[in-house]
Every structure is written in structure tokens, then in C-alpha cells.
Amino acid sequence: MHSAQSDRSGRFWVLVAVVFAFAAGAFAEHQGFLSFAMEHPRDIFRLLGQHLQLVLTSSAIAIAVGVPLGTLLTRGFMRRYRDWILNLLGICQTVPSLAVIAIAMVYMGIGKQTAIFALVIYSLLPIIRNTVAGLASIDPVVLDAGRGMGMTPWQVLLRVEYPNALYIILTGIRTSTVINVGTAALSFLVGGGGLGDLIFTGIAMVDPAYMLAGAVPTAALAIALNWVFGQLEKRIISPGLVYEHHTTAA
Structure with a gap:
């Protein structure tokens, strides 16, 4: 049945x-999108490549910075400042992405580096917050078992804590990356390139074909990256851990 x-x-x-x-x-x-896409496939793929480069580069840097920072907030004396730092980051996240890019442009000028820097700043909060949440959700009994086996603190972190927190950490990375795809469209405003070129050109010209030529690949890229992370989660995370986290959330 x-x-x-x-x-x-x-x-x-x-x-x-x-x-x-x-x-x-x-x-x-x-709206003329299909005709435009068939007439200008090289331009669309070139801008799509720039957009993907912006997203992957900024996301990689955000992961490399965010996961260690989130881990640090669960260690020793930093636990006392954890809530304060997370609240501060939450306030920073409420600043519109366009304002973050504009502030970065004031100090760094225009170019791809400015766009990547702004995207990294805007991508950090979900990764840091989920890293903290994932590590904090581990049963202390599991940690005691690792220590009882003679593991060093680093071994406990790498072999016990990270594997058990990986589902929540990857959820934060997934959310951050998908949001990053849409935010990266604003990189065009500071000379960073990407599909925002077509979107904002279409807005300026009031041309739906131009706008859709940028918007459709952007949406498709977000869906594709979301699917890739979903497949990654299925392959590297134990089903028992996923079930456990869903049960806890319920």
C-alpha cells in the first residue's frame, strides 16, 4: 500500500x-530568451564560467575560514564569547549584500578581488553557525568514549567530532553556497563579471531576453550546486547520523 x-x-x-x-x-x-541564447551561446557560457569561478572561489575561502572559526568558538575560553560573536555576525548578516559590496569597493577598488572578498564576508555566518551547532550537538558520552580510547584532543576532533557534526556543517555550507550564487550576480557592479552582466544590462535596456539570459543560468546553477551537495551528503555521511539529526530536530 x-x-x-x-x-x-x-x-x-x-x-x-x-x-x-x-x-x-x-x-x-x-520573451525571446531562447532566440537570444541561440544567438549568443559563447557570451552566456563565458559569463557563466566567470560566475561559477566567483562562487567556487569565495565559497572555498569561506569554508576554509568559517569551519576553523566555528570550531574555535567551541573550544576553551572562546565558549564564553560564542553567543556574543554569533549575535554580532548575525547583525552583520542583516546588512544588504549590495551594501557589503559597496563598502568593500570603497577600500579595495573595483575588480574580481573585491567581489570575492565581499562574497566571502557574506557567506561566513551560515558556515560558522552550523559548525558551532554541529559540534555542540554531539553527545558528551561519545566524546568521553573517544578520550577513553586514548585519543588526543586533535584525534577526538578529527575522528569523532567532525564526522558526527558533518551533516549539520555540510547543511550550512550548502546553504551558504546556494545563497552565494544569487549574491554573486551583484559582482558585475564592481567589475567582477558574472551573469549579473546580462541581468543588469537587461534591466537597463528593459529587455526581458537579456534579463532571462542571466537569470535562468543563475537559477540553474543554484539548483545544480544544491543537487551536488545533496549527493555529496548521501555519499559521505552515515544514514544513521542523518536519521539521528532529523529525530533530534523533530
């Missing part, structure tokens, strides 16, 4: 997806 219901539900959502794709395609053709 359950299998039959799942099959019907699956067919229903496939039908919804097909109808939505057909409607989206009809709308895109009506």
Missing part, C-alpha cells in the same frame, strides 16, 4: 515538473 502511494505521488510530481517546464519554456520563448 505504501509503495503504491509513493509511486502515485512520484508520478504526480513528475507530471507537475513536466507542466512547469513546458510553461517555463513557453514563457521564455515568448
Whole structure:
């Protein structure tokens, strides 16, 4: 019975997806997007490559900075300042992304480096917050078991804490990266390139084809990266840990 219901539900959502794709395609053709894309494929792929480079570079730096910072906030005397620092970062996150890019431009000028710096700053909070939440959610009994086996603090962190907190940490990285895809469109305003070139040119010219030529690949890139992280989670995280976290959240 359950299998039959799942099959019907699956067919229903496939039908919804097909109808939505057909409607989206009809709308895109009506706005001239498909014709524009066929006439300028090299320009779109060039800007898509720039956009992807911005996202991957800034996300990699944010991960390299955010995970150690989140870990540091769960160690020793830094625990006393954890809430204060997270609240401060939360306030910084409320600043519009355009304002962050503008402030960075004042001190760093225009160019790709300015865009990457602003994207890193805007991407840090979800990674730091989820790293702290993941490490703080580990059962103390599990940590005691690791110490009882003679592990050093570094071994406990790498072999016990990180593997058990990985699901929550990856969720923060996934959220940060997907948000980064949309924010990176603003990089065009400081000479960083990317699909924002088409989006803002289309807005200036009131040309839907230009806007869709930038917006559609941006949305597709966000969906693709979200899917990639979903597959990564399934492959490297134990199903038992995922179930445990979902049960705790419920």
C-alpha cells in the first residue's frame, strides 16, 4: 500500500515538473530568451564560467575560514564569547549584500578581488553557525568514549567530532553556497563579471531576453550546486547520523 502511494505521488510530481517546464519554456520563448541564447551561446557560457569561478572561489575561502572559526568558538575560553560573536555576525548578516559590496569597493577598488572578498564576508555566518551547532550537538558520552580510547584532543576532533557534526556543517555550507550564487550576480557592479552582466544590462535596456539570459543560468546553477551537495551528503555521511539529526530536530 505504501509503495503504491509513493509511486502515485512520484508520478504526480513528475507530471507537475513536466507542466512547469513546458510553461517555463513557453514563457521564455515568448520573451525571446531562447532566440537570444541561440544567438549568443559563447557570451552566456563565458559569463557563466566567470560566475561559477566567483562562487567556487569565495565559497572555498569561506569554508576554509568559517569551519576553523566555528570550531574555535567551541573550544576553551572562546565558549564564553560564542553567543556574543554569533549575535554580532548575525547583525552583520542583516546588512544588504549590495551594501557589503559597496563598502568593500570603497577600500579595495573595483575588480574580481573585491567581489570575492565581499562574497566571502557574506557567506561566513551560515558556515560558522552550523559548525558551532554541529559540534555542540554531539553527545558528551561519545566524546568521553573517544578520550577513553586514548585519543588526543586533535584525534577526538578529527575522528569523532567532525564526522558526527558533518551533516549539520555540510547543511550550512550548502546553504551558504546556494545563497552565494544569487549574491554573486551583484559582482558585475564592481567589475567582477558574472551573469549579473546580462541581468543588469537587461534591466537597463528593459529587455526581458537579456534579463532571462542571466537569470535562468543563475537559477540553474543554484539548483545544480544544491543537487551536488545533496549527493555529496548521501555519499559521505552515515544514514544513521542523518536519521539521528532529523529525530533530534523533530
